[in-house]
Amino acid sequence: MKGSFNELMSLDAAKVRDHIRTCAYRSHTAGLGQGKLQANLAILPEAFALDFMRFCLRNPKPCPLVGVSDTGDPKVSTLGRDIDIRTDVPAYNVYENGVLVDSRFDIVDLWDDEFVAFALGCSFTFERALMATGITLWHIDNNKTVPMYRSNINTVAAGPFKGPMVVSMRAIDRDRLPQVSRICKQFPMAHGSPLHWGDPGEIGIDDIGLPDWGDASSIGEGQVPVFWACGVTPQVAIERALLPICITHKPGHMLITDIDDDAEIPVVRSMDLQIQSQDED
């Protein structure tokens, strides 16, 4: 089984996961999965799970929670019948006490009965929708990573989880701002509408040319910097919480689900599969 990016482009989500599971493919997932929802991953000990869910619920724009496992169960069957969270992400980062200690292609031998896995929607969803309407995104056309910044917007804390909202920036033609906002609002599972546009200083960004993560991006004539809540926010909150252990996806190396990008709810084929005899219940 080969696994070049171009070969994988033609495969559906489940088949791409097959390649990832066997480590035939270990790279980034942007553009893969044919329009299925991709997700950030965070795996934490159960002792922190309730507070982390609270944190996500209180900060739904940076932390759009789309799936959660049972404690100790590596399946997240609401996102895809066969998903095994230990093998189905191309690459993982392992943190101990907030420090990155390892990067791996699977976490089978690290899995613990106390782990809870969380999946959070990501920006690939709205970027795809924007590009479908002809809006160009500089970082994609130039094969760069979107620039991300620590803002002065604080998240709403929950237990040990708190900290600054991290935002991503994309330069948008001024006359398309209303359209961009309208499109993105349709994707609450993928950060929703932008948080801010215009003066970066208003949200605490002193130098737009010096992102805290990712690559500096060009802002063209007639364009405005537009800022979205970013999935790095929960990662920063988790690192600051100094959990004894925590596992995340490696940036850009997402979980590809079986949920349609534009689904109303993040539950795979929920209705037709669940209509059953009431006697079974």
Next chain:
Amino acid sequence: MKGSFNELMSLDAAKVRDHIRTCAYRSHTAGLGQGKLQANLAILPEAFALDFMRFCLRNPKPCPLVGVSDTGDPKVSTLGRDIDIRTDVPAYNVYENGVLVDSRFDIVDLWDDEFVAFALGCSFTFERALMATGITLWHIDNNKTVPMYRSNINTVAAGPFKGPMVVSMRAIDRDRLPQVSRICKQFPMAHGSPLHWGDPGEIGIDDIGLPDWGDASSIGEGQVPVFWACGVTPQVAIERALLPICITHKPGHMLITDIDDDAEIPVVRSMDLQIQSQDED
């Protein structure tokens, strides 16, 4: 301080809560709060909170979670700065081991350091939006309770929480079905688009004239029965889970929040209040 329904109609959400807090008003909240999100309430011991949040996340249409308290803290400040969940709902039901044992106007002396309070969106939100476009709802025009039915759609289980999806039914003119679906989809915090319309038998309802809760509703010439996921679903799941204690609102007697009915996220004035100096962090 008086508290007749008509007097309260002219007050904003915070002022209505004032009347409720002092027990000057103890009745149902439909139509009150001037377009603010109203919510179902469930208070559970912390030991069950993680599984209940999982249940809500896996069943977002019947259980649109909009707020959660810290353990032992009766405030749900993301829904309104001054909300005290022990006093700000007009009437409460108290369950022990799945059995209704008490109804009260406040729960101050029942509050426990182990309690977690959950707020879930309710149908008032989309009903208000439908009526604003001229769609009539029989149960409202006739001062009845919407009919609710146990369906044969199963929820996705989480820990002890499972059971049938409860659905509410409203008769809609056939030619307005697409409009109704489109409007309701805009309110994921209030059950979203309908689950089903047409033949009640397809979702396990044998006799539309015999609802399991609420009042039978007339279905006029040219109308179709339309079914929405219903907030009684989590109540049934909680009752079946036989928790040692659980407190809910009394049906129709909701928590009135400070969140706009049509807000993108259920977090009160989130952005402007949170922009602070980064040094504070």
